[in-house]
Amino acid sequence: MTALNHVPSLLTRAGSVSALTLAVVGGTLVAPGLTSDAQAATHGTKALKIAASKKGSPYGYGAAGPHRFDCSGLTLYSFKRTGKKLPRTAAQQYNKTRHISASKRSRGDLVFFRSGRSVYHVGIYAGKGKIWHAPKRGTVVRLEKIWTKSVSYGRVR
Numbered sequence: 550m551t552a553l554n555h556v557p558s559l560l561t562r563a564g565s566v567s568a569l570t571l572a573v574v575g576g577t578l579v580a581p582g583l584t585s586d587a588q589a590a591t592h593g594t595k596a597l598k599i600a601a602s603k604k605g606s607p608y609g610y611g612a613a614g615p616h617r618f619d620c621s622g623l624t625l626y627s628f629k630r631t632g633k634k635l636p637r638t639a640a641q642q643y644n645k646t647r648h649i650s651a652s653k654r655s656r657g658d659l660v661f662f663r664s665g666r667s668v669y670h671v672g673i674y675a676g677k678g679k680i681w682h683a684p685k686r687g688t689v690v691r692l693e694k695i696w697t698k699s700v701s702y703g704r705v706r
Contacts, residue, residue, distance in 0.1 A: 592705060593657020593673075596627035600673045600681040603627075606690045608683045613637075618683040618690055620671050624659060627673060633705050639671040646703025654702045661701045674702070 600623055609617030614626035621639045628635050635642050643661045654660075660680050662670035672682030675692060683690045 591657055592628065592631040592633050593655070595631040595657070596624070596633070596705070597657045597673050597675060597681065599627040599630050600624070600690070601675070601692070603690045604681075604692070606683070608686055608688050608690075610686065620683050623681070623683045623690060624671050624673060628705055635705065640668040642671055643668045643701065643703055645705075647706055649702045649704050651700075651702060659703045659705065660695060661703060662697065663699045663701060668701075 603614070603618065603623065603626075606614075607617050608619060609622075610619055611622070612618050613622035618626065621635075621637060621642055624639075624642060625635045625637060636645055639661060642659060646659055649658065654674055656674060656676045658674045660672050660674050661668045662672075670682070672680030672693075675681055678695050679692055680695055681690065681692055684693070
């Protein structure tokens, strides 16, 4: 299916006045305010995919990839690949993110595990109560259910 096949539905969504601004550039339909699926993906969802691609990579204390990771090393690596900078440790990453409630969390947000006021672990929210993370020595990067209610959520800006 070519981009031109989508013109009728775009005209309906764009309205008659804005339809005049539609253009085909290099075989791609361009319309102000409309983006492709790739352009619409957030840094968080891109970072989530990168973390998932590291499934099975071994845990390494202080490791930030590309083949071994600790928890904050995985989040640092994943967001760095999307063009976003994060500090090195889970606690520093918590301080750098915009804090959000559990009801506002979405795929690609960071999940911070707490003991009292201290942040001791971080993963990337995958949806349905699960995270991608590098758990601890002797384990590998994996998808796992959030096992405690002592968590906070942060969105990378």
